[in-house]
């Protein structure tokens with residue numbers, strides 16, 4: 014099997030495409046001879062949705078959750094200079110206790126996997142796998158939090174290490190030209206930089222923090238380079254502030270989704286997608302509906318693209334299935350469905366997301382779920398501790414979740430916990446289909462309601478399915494003209510509401526979904542096609558978002 018890639022589209026066989034259960038991956042690796050005496054680890058950037066790993070006959074690690082990394086210390090199980098057999102059991106089944114959830118149903122035709130999120134359940138080893146070597150005494154974590162005092166940048170850092178307790182820590186901060194900007198020592202500390210060069214949207218300036226572990230004789234035992242963007246993020250009334258200045262999000266909800274490789278990471282596609290974001294004038298995106306590859310965030314850091322970072326908690330809502338609003342035959346929160354155990358899995362997904370992404374300046378806001386049921390007491394109980402947990406883990410960023418149309422203003426019981434309101438709305442598509450005049454009125458009325466909360470509002474989804482090449486002079490739904498008219502209507506509304514601080518169109522590109530009468534070769538709300546060709550709306554958005562064309 015190809016790694017990294019989803020397995021689903023490799024074989025021209027429906028049974029393979031829709032397979033659910035355990036898949037076995039196996040390969041041999043030779044551990045470099047020079048690694049003798051080092052700690053050797055096997056690192057997976059992601060395996061969707063869970064994995065168990067063996068080295069030869071020894072089980073070395075298991076991991077739940079398809080979009081965050083994990084590693085195994087394999088020092089005792091490999092021999093430098095020799096080959097080892099690596100076996101991975103990849104399990105793509107979804108249950109009420111997985112994030113995202115799903116269920117296996119018995120049907121007259123056999124077992125079927127069902128889930129409530131509107132994208133294909135691609136699975137496999139989606140991101141690179143690494144063998145790595147570190148000295149026995151090594152750094153295990155570095156965390157930075159930045160702030161500003163006028164033109165002075167303040168960098169609070171903490172480190173963690175294992176091995177020799179006597180080892181000391183030394184840090185050097187260098188600017189982008191390699192010039193020393195600050196030095197410090199000790200496992201935790203604060204560095205200050207006068208006339209700091211800020212990280213800002215559109216200008217992803219990065220310092221390099223070198224962290225060294227040193228012994229009594231000042232010999233470097235281990236070192237790590239952590240890129241640092243000095244910036245602040247805050248919410249003040251209905252404003253979203255980056256470096257103290259109001260920021261307006263333009264961009265998209267996206268997907269890691271391409272023909273053949275599915276959700277597999279690919280550098281060329283990554284680069285091309287970022288070039289298209291630049292072309293169209295997007296300054297931000299949301300990692301809908303799961304943590305994206307670390308390469309994505311590294312790139313966003315470097316280029317000043319602002320990111321809303323989302324967990325894989327999508328589909329915790331039995332009122333929605335595959336983009337269709339109707340009862341799915343289950344109660345969302347109950348002892349048998351989404352329960353305390355699910356919440357613990359969800360909590361762990363949040364812990365792993367924050368642990369992985371805490372140092373990225375591009376990440377300005379955590380989204381702990383997309384469109385969960387949020388108008389019931391069960392929802393309130395489920396989410397309260399998850400908001401508390403996220404704030405405990407990271408006090409430097411606002412926290413929110415993405416609200417669904419089924420829990421409009423006045424009905425939602427979870428938005429009280431959020432610092433920022435993120436709304437997905439389809440006025441003129443799923444409701445008032447084709448009647449943009451009525452849609453405009455209803456949409457504005459709802460937004461005026463949310464404005465009363467005096468929180469910033471980001472429209473995290475608005476969009477219309479559009480079949481490329483379909484046209485009509487009267488702007489009928491599914492045509493390229495309708496997509497433009499629909500977006501124009503939304504923009505008129507946003508421009509009238511002061512609290513709206515961002516617009517992220519659904520979706521950047523067409524993407525694959527399960528089969529359904531509402532889906533034509535997948536979800537067609539892309540502004541680009543799945544192979545990244547522009548629909549007419551791409552040019553319309555470009556005119557709105559780019560001031561220079």
Ligand code: GCB
Nearest residue numbers: 131336383384437474536538
């Ligand atoms: C939504 C979901 C997204 C769907 C979209 C749609 O609200 O968040 O995952 O793809 O609607 O197109 O129906």
